[in-house]
Amino acid sequence: MRPSPARLLNILVPVKRAVDYSVKIRVNPQQTGIDTNVKHSMNPFDEIAVEEAIRLRERLPPGTVKHIKAISIGPAKSLDVLRTALAVGADSAAHVVLPENAPAPEPLAIAKTLASYINLQNNDAAKVAKDGKVDLVVLGKQAIDDDLGVTGQMLAGLLGWGQATFASKVEVDVGRGEVVVTREIDGGAEEVRCRLPVVITTDLRLNEPRYASLPNIMKAKKKPVEKLAPSDLGIDYTPQLTTLRVTEPPKRVGGGKVGSVQELVERLKDAGITGV
Numbered sequence: 001m002r003p004s005p006a007r008l009l010n011i012l013v014p015v016k017r018a019v020d021y022s023v024k025i026r027v028n029p030q031q032t033g034i035d036t037n038v039k040h041s042m043n044p045f046d047e048i049a050v051e052e053a054i055r056l057r058e059r060l061p062p063g064t065v066k067h068i069k070a071i072s073i074g075p076a077k078s079l080d081v082l083r084t085a086l087a088v089g090a091d092s093a094a095h096v097v098l099p100e101n102a103p104a105p106e107p108l109a110i111a112k113t114l115a116s117y118i119n120l121q122n123n124d125a126a127k128v129a130k131d132g133k134v135d136l137v138v139l140g141k142q143a144i145d146d147d148l149g150v151t152g153q154m155l156a157g158l159l160g161w162g163q164a165t166f167a168s169k170v171e172v173d174v175g176r177g178e179v180v181v182t183r184e185i186d187g188g189a190e191e192v193r194c195r196l197p198v199v200i201t202t203d204l205r206l207n208e209p210r211y212a213s214l215p216n217i218m219k220a221k222k223k224p225v226e227k228l229a230p231s232d233l234g235i236d237y238t239p240q241l242t243t244l245r246v247t248e249p250p251k252r253v254g255g256g257k258v259g260s261v262q263e264l265v266e267r268l269k270d271a272g273i274t275g276v
Contacts, residue, residue, distance in 0.1 A: 008066035009174060010132040011053045014114055014139040014151075015046040015070050015085055017078045021144060027248050034145070034246070042081040045140025048202040051209040053138050054089040056172060064174055067091050067131045073113050075100045079225065086220035087212035092131075094226040098237065104146075105237050111154035116233040118159065135197040136179070141166055152201035162194035165201045 019025065020039040028035045042050075050070065057065035070085035072078040073096040082093040096113055098105065105113075114137070122133040142149030156163035164170075164181035168189065171180040177196045182189050184203050212220075230237060258264045268274075 009136055010066050010134050011068045011136045012134045013049050013053050013070045015072050015081050016043040016143050017074050017081045018043040018143050018145045027246050031245050042084050043140055043143045047209040048206050049138045049140050050085045050088055051207050074098055083220050086223045087217045092224045096228045103239050107148050107151045109237050110151050111158055113235050114155050115158040137199045141201040141203055152199050156199040162198040164192045164194050166203045167200050168203050168205045
């Protein structure tokens with residue numbers, strides 16, 4: 001009787017090009033959104049996802065993680081964040097190219113794109129023979145530009161996979177085909193056990209991303225990047241939501257000092273604030 005082959009992990013890591021975390025956000029003159037003519041970089045939560053995929057490869061027995069692929073949906077400039085993921089340690093990348101002036105895709109469209117890509121990968125004999133089936137998706141719990149935080153959950157629902165969100169610790173038992181995730185909840189932590197395949201979204205305390213070295217940045221330029229069009233995946237990116245108006249919060253007014261408790265009470269009454 002031949003022994004059954006050991007299961008190999010193939011990890012897909014979606015990454016997003018977002019406004020850099022150090023940039024002060026400004027509303028554009030049309031009040032339709034934020035000013036995007038500023039520095040962009042990889043979404044910080046996605047950086048954590050890339051790092052965790054690489055750490056899983058380092059923690060598990062050699063050869064257990066067969067392939068790590070980064071994927072991004074966006075204009076041509078999104079290639080920059082894919083190159084960053086490749087420089088840090090991803091093996092290959094895929095880029096669903098959108099027009100430069102296209103509106104930002106909504107979470108449901110992103111989730112449908114990822115689900116379509118995974119189904120295409122897992123049902124293509126040639127691709128399965130080359131890279132294997134995707135059985136683990138690790139992505140940031142949210143993007144810092146829209147803060148919606150729903151793409152991972154939608155993706156798991158579309159695929160019919162298990163999900164573990166807001167992960168602060170990830171342990172994989174490849175032999176049993178299980179993932180144990182410690183997730184942050186209000187007032188504590190919760191441990192979730194899921195069967196592979198599974199979708200995991202990362203929280204801030206999961207790890208601290210590494211920096212790419214110069215030699216690895218140069219090597220990343222030679223790693224393969226698959227380019228796809230929305231038509232290849234059959235996805236319609238027509239927005240389902242309309243933003244009516246975006247405004248900055250009102251500027252804070254400086255406070256003042258009072259000479260006594262009685263004066264404070266009078267000022268509160270003048271402002272319409274009374275005791276209950």
